[in-house]
Amino acid sequence: MSRLQSIPCNVFKKYPISCWKKVGNEAKIIHRKEIDIGCHVLELYSLTTGANSVILPKTNDNSLRLTGRYVYILLRPVEDKGFLLHLDIHASDGLDVRITLSNVFTELKLTNLSLHLPFDIQSKGQCGTEWTLLRLDLNTLFSVYHGRKHQWISRLQLSSSMQILGILVSDISYSIFENKTESIERKSRKPLRFPLFRGTIFETNNQFSVANQPVVVRFPEDLDPGVRSKCKLSQVFLTRLFKSGAYNSQRMLTVICTNSIKT
Numbered sequence: 001m002s003r004l005q006s007i008p009c010n011v012f013k014k015y016p017i018s019c020w021k022k023v024g025n026e027a028k029i030i031h032r033k034e035i036d037i038g039c040h041v042l043e044l045y046s047l048t049t050g051a052n053s054v055i056l057p058k059t060n061d062n063s064l065r066l067t068g069r070y071v072y073i074l075l076r077p078v079e080d081k082g083f084l085l086h087l088d089i090h091a092s093d094g095l096d097v098r099i100t101l102s103n104v105f106t107e108l109k110l111t112n113l114s115l116h117l118p119f120d121i122q123s124k125g126q127c128g129t130e131w132t133l134l135r136l137d138l139n140t141l142f143s144v145y146h147g148r149k150h151q152w153i154s155r156l157q158l159s160s161s162m163q164i165l166g167i168l169v170s171d172i173s174y175s176i177f178e179n180k181t182e183s184i185e186r187k188s189r190k191p192l193r194f195p196l197f198r199g200t201i202f203e204t205n206n207q208f209s210v211a212n213q214p215v216v217v218r219f220p221e222d223l224d225p226g227v228r229s230k231c232k233l234s235q236v237f238l239t240r241l242f243k244s245g246a247y248n249s250q251r252m253l254t255v256i257c258t259n260s261i262k263t
Contacts, residue, residue: 004152007068008170011156015056017042024052024160034163037131041076044160049082049104053159063090066153068169073134074214077103077119081161088155089138091148096155099141101134101219108223115145117219131165131214137173141220 005014017031029052030043046052057064077083082104088096101117109116119134142150158164 005064005066007066008168008172009066009068011056011066011167011169012042017054019058020054020056021058022052022054026052028052028160029054037165039165041163041165042158043163044083044158045078045081046160049102049161050084050159053084053157055155055157057155063154064152064156065090066169067151067171068153069137069139069171070169070173071134071136071138071153072166072168072170072174073136074131074165074167075134076131076163076165077129078161078163079129083119083162084157084159085134086155086157086159087136087153088157089142090151090154091142091146092151093148097142097146097148097150099136099138101136110145112146115141117223119217133214133216135216135218137219137221144220 022029024046028045030045031040032043033039034041034043042054044052044054071087073085075083075085082102084104085101087099089099091097095113097112098114099117100114101119103119105116105118107116108118138150138153142148153169156167
């Protein structure tokens, strides 16, 4: 995994579950067929948020080196349970920044080496247990909140409790649920050809059933505007501090945005 990996990359296809390191109770980390969608999913479950995880690569000595601006993750949270998604991103200054997304976060939290993103599907009028397509724009997230450029994904960690169908890394901003004709007419984005459920892809000429159509959550576009504005000043301060060389790595400076997202 030392060389840069080509994109687009369907992560579960390139790296089967056997390639991932399992942490915690392995009996609660299952790769099984989900009857209601007719295909296999990775299921992580625990009573405590994050107790059971899978990590890629298995050792800290290796790096995924997955390039690509966008990360698409298709998942379904477990009712009344929390989940954690960790992405370690190698930045242009040589440091690894950890992006963590979770439904237990109520506010955006920013440090020079981390970014915590709240998963707030309830704001879209959903109950929080639907199949959800997450799209993370790494370029924009790094530019807005860190004033840096990202280079590649070095590590992935998926932690209970949730079901995950797939992860895609790509440089393309796919037009989700837009058919090919509409995409050509707009002369902008390409339709997303990433497996969703058996016999379907992300193109509306293959119609989805109402039951299977996922909710789409995009970062940073779908972050609460109040959270973004509260963090803007903090981001500017952090960026100036890092560039000035005044930051002491032994003293972690944490900026917590005080505006909680409503649930």
